[in-house]
């Protein structure tokens with residue numbers, strides 16, 4: 001059986017629809033009006049979720065990097081990422097919007113970044129303007145969910161598929177904070193096939209681009225290599241499944257995803273497996289571990305290759 005790395009080499013994935021280029025232009029145009037940018041990345045794929053175009057666009061801007069969905073990521077691997085970021089002096093914060101973790105620090109950090117500028121206003125006896133935050137990131141990473149949590153109401157549309165937010169939208173938080181929600185943005189060509197698959201499996205790319213079955217085959221292979229007990233335990237599978245195809249069929253059988261006539265409904269099973277995985281029902285999984293080259297992948301403000 002191929003390992004997950006070999007598997008992703010076939011048919012590299014790319015997804016850069018016209019609305020993303022438009023969204024990138026609009027983001028660039030709006031930048032002057034915002035004080036601090038909150039850039040969301042996915043804690044399960046800290047490298048693949050770095051959009052290098054942001055590095056270019058945001059380089060002069062005050063920015064807070066947030067690694068979201070920590071609750072879905074492998075705890076041990078997250079620990080090594082924390083150590084890695086500390087060692088390389090890369091400022092970023094782990095959080096989970098769904099679990100309400102790590103979010104309390106965001107506004108105080110953003111305010112502290114504005115202190116110098118605000119003091120200049122205060123010296124002149126002028127009340128500082130509202131703090132304007134722009135939330136950016138890859139699709140489906142939790143930007144709109146973060147806004148809703150911060151303002152404690154359903155102000156921005158959210159959903160399980162990428163591409164929910166179609167245009168920029170300001171949301172107010174009291175008198176002195178304004179948050180700008182933006183559409184998720186990827187970049188024209190992924191530098192390697194693993195990046196495309198990492199983005200696709202974690203939900204940043206529409207499933208129909210990769211195909212649900214192919215995503216599941218990768219997911220199963222990845223589990224067999226890195227988390228061999230997870231699928232067996234969750235779906236109570238027999239030890240006999242050796243290929244991704246057999247495993248997927250077995251899951252369908254166990255879950256009763258059958259067509260009339262009793263044959264396993266593979267497309268329906270693939271949807272079910274992806275839904276279970278993305279809801280975190282199977283277990284906590286990360287797709288990238290820190291390596292020395294992570295820094296050159298765009299982990300710092302300054303570095304570009």
Ligand SMILES: Nc1nc2c(ncn2[C@@H]2O[C@H](COP(=O)(O)OP(=O)(O)OP(=O)(O)O)[C@@H](O)[C@H]2O)c(=O)[nH]1
Nearest residue numbers: 097139140141142143144145158159163164165184
């Ligand atoms: N488990 C978990 N799920 C999250 C978290 N944050 C967001 N989600 C879920 O991720 C999905 C996408 O959330 P959105 O807030 O719509 O993401 P977005 O970045 O605004 O997406 P686009 O507008 O499509 O770019 C939703 O199903 C959320 O419930 C998190 O921290 N943990």
Ligand SMILES: [Mg+2]
Nearest residue numbers: 143144164165
């Ligand atoms: Mg959104």
